[in-house]
Amino acid sequence: MAIELELKLMIQPEHLESASGFLDEICALSTCDEMSRQPTLSLMNAYFDTSEATLMEAGMALRIRAVNDQFIQTVKTRGSNRIGMHARGEWEWIVPNDQLDLSLLTDVPLPDALCDTSWRDQLIEVYRTDFERQVWNIKTATIAMEVVCDQGRVTSPYGEDRICELELELKSGHEMGLYQFALQLADRVPVQVSVVSKAQKGVRLKYGHIEFPDKPNAPATDLALAGYWYEVWLVYWEAMHFMKDDVLIQPVRHSMVQLQAYLPSYLVQELTQLDETFTQCLTVEEHLILKKLSSNRQVGMTMLMIGQWLNEQVI
Template identity: 70%
Template structure:
């Protein structure tokens, strides 16, 4: 088993070339052996679950990936909570063909609800992802990471959703280095932090449900409250683009306001200034507001700085 720790960034398709150029330039300007662009991959992933979504409800994703004529079976678990990041258990096995081998799951500590394996006979392909992946190895701020740029589609009988994202996966070093490098990128390319995995994109095509962090009750812990409102902000932001509904700007701004009350003064000021920028944009052109906001670098910079600070408080 490996623990996969990654920082996911959403961006709109018109900014993909800028992101690729930025990463190419980083590699071209360095003589470091740890920095290089790898061959582009074309990936297909078929995700399996029961019709009732038993695996999803237990926090597990099961897939088969086809890449360059090879087949890989993967199990991912929800893992531990890392504010604004994805931290998941991951198990992988090479397969001779595109058929699931459930006997391999004896190596996985399954949730109690799945332990009897009765669900195995009820598995169906519930959605799939098809995307092109560009890959870079980056060594920055004493951190080795793999950066990928994915573009494609999630499809299911219930519809489709776009994949357009960057993932910074920690290979070795300090996770703060992921944030430092992401901030360098965000200065040049408009990106925003995302908590939504490709598996979650597939699931919500059926239920149209937006996942939010679990509500807090009866707590005065400022860090816990800040983490909660930060993730609510990220959830509403991504939902606004998934649903193409600018009306969600109201809960976006409300979560920003609540978050600001839990932050130290310097970070709270950046949120206040960002909110003022959002209001100004809303007044200028409501008809193209989603496209306009997607091109603002300041949004991702504020998200990343707060995420970096929150993770430092919880280490």
Template identity: 55%
Template sequence: MATELELKLMVQPEYLKSACAFLDTFCEKNSSAQDTSSKSSRQATLDLMNGYYDTANALLLENGIALRIRAVNREFIQTVKTRGSSRVGMHARGEWEWHVDSDGLDLTLLSEVPLPKPLQDMQWSRDLIEVFRTDFQRHVWLIHYKSSVLEVVCDEGEVSSAYGRDNICELELELKSGDEGALYEFAHLIAQQVPVQVSVVSKAQKGSRLKHRRIEFPSKPNPQDSLLSFAEYWYETWLVYWEAMFYLRDEALLQPIRSAIYQLKQCVPTELSKRLEALDQCYDSLFKVDREGLLERLASKPETGIMMLSTGQWLNQQLDRPA
């Protein structure tokens, strides 16, 4: 079992080439390093075909489990991912992988996974069906940044099921070794060059919502909880609404986004609050110009991604401090 720590970034299709070009340029500049073991490089591009399995009533999803078979380069890989722990905008999950002989599931391998109690009797295994697919092209870069090693991938394709389709267009930064702060620092470099935004929606969640059309929001803290808990909540609410706005193509969701930012401003230090206020004013000016083309104008603004990353990094720094 490996623990996967990654930061996912939304990118609109029109900016995908720019994101890849930035990563290629970074690798070219880094190629002059004398130590070949610390050179950043572009890796082989992969065509990934993935079938996700669950019961008709989404029992695995409800218990935080994603089960898939991936076909890559004529090999098959069975993977289980768990919901894992919340890292405020980052994904920290348990992951188990096995090479298998075909595109059929080998459920005996799940004996290695600490399944949640409702799944331990394996009765559900008789009712498994392929509930959706994700098929995409993956561009891969191995990035040496400061004292850390990151794998950065750019995924472009679609998720599909009997209930519809949705685009996949995203960057994922996964920490291979070193300091997790490098995820945010390198993501900042990308966001300063290409309009990207932090995403907390996995491919499995994208596939599931094709049927249910349900947007998953974080749990609201209790009134007696700390100010930091409320900062986490409003930050993740902002991220969820932002992704939903583009998924549903509904610019009216800018209003709850602005409401979440207003609440978040009350929970963070003054300097960060002022920067969030400036972002909100930017949204206000865009909203007043014309509703036509509003989503495209919002997507083109690098300020959103930069502030999402700055806020997320600050929140994670607070959580890492000893009590």
């Protein structure tokens, strides 16, 4: 079992070339042999659950991935808490074909909700994620990471959604190095922090609702409330683009206002300036608003600065 820790970034398709160019440039300028772009992969993934979403409700994802004439069965579970990051337990096995081998799950500490194993007889393919993956091995002074750029689709009987994202996965070193590198990237390319996984996108197609973080129970610390409003902000931002509805900029801005109450003054100033930028973006023609918002580098920079500060408080 491994703990996968990654920082996920939304990116619009028109900015992918700029992101790839930045990463290629980083590798080309390095004298380190470990810095390189890897061959592009075509990944085909089938996710399994019951019709009642038993695994999803228990915080587990089960899939078969086909890549390079090989099949890999993977289980992912909820991991330790990281604000605005993805930290999950992960188990992988090479299997002979695209059929699940449930006997392998004996190695996985299942959540209590799955101790009754009757769900195993009810598994069906519930959605697919099929995408092209570009891969870079990046090493900085503080960390080694794998940076991937995924572009493709999530599909299910209930519809489909776009995959267009960057993932920075920590391989060694201090996790704050992910934020430091992401800030360099965001200074060049418009990206925004995302807390929505591919699996969550697949589930969302069926149930149609946006998954929000759980609000901390009272009495909650300022840090817990800051983390909550930060992730609410990120969820609304992603939902605005998924639903293609710029009206959601209002709860986006409301979340930012709530978040300000728990941040140091220099980050409050960043949010205030960003809100002023949003006001300017909303003056363009309505059909251009989302493009204007998603092309603004200040959004991602501010998200990353706040995410970095929040995680520094809990490490």
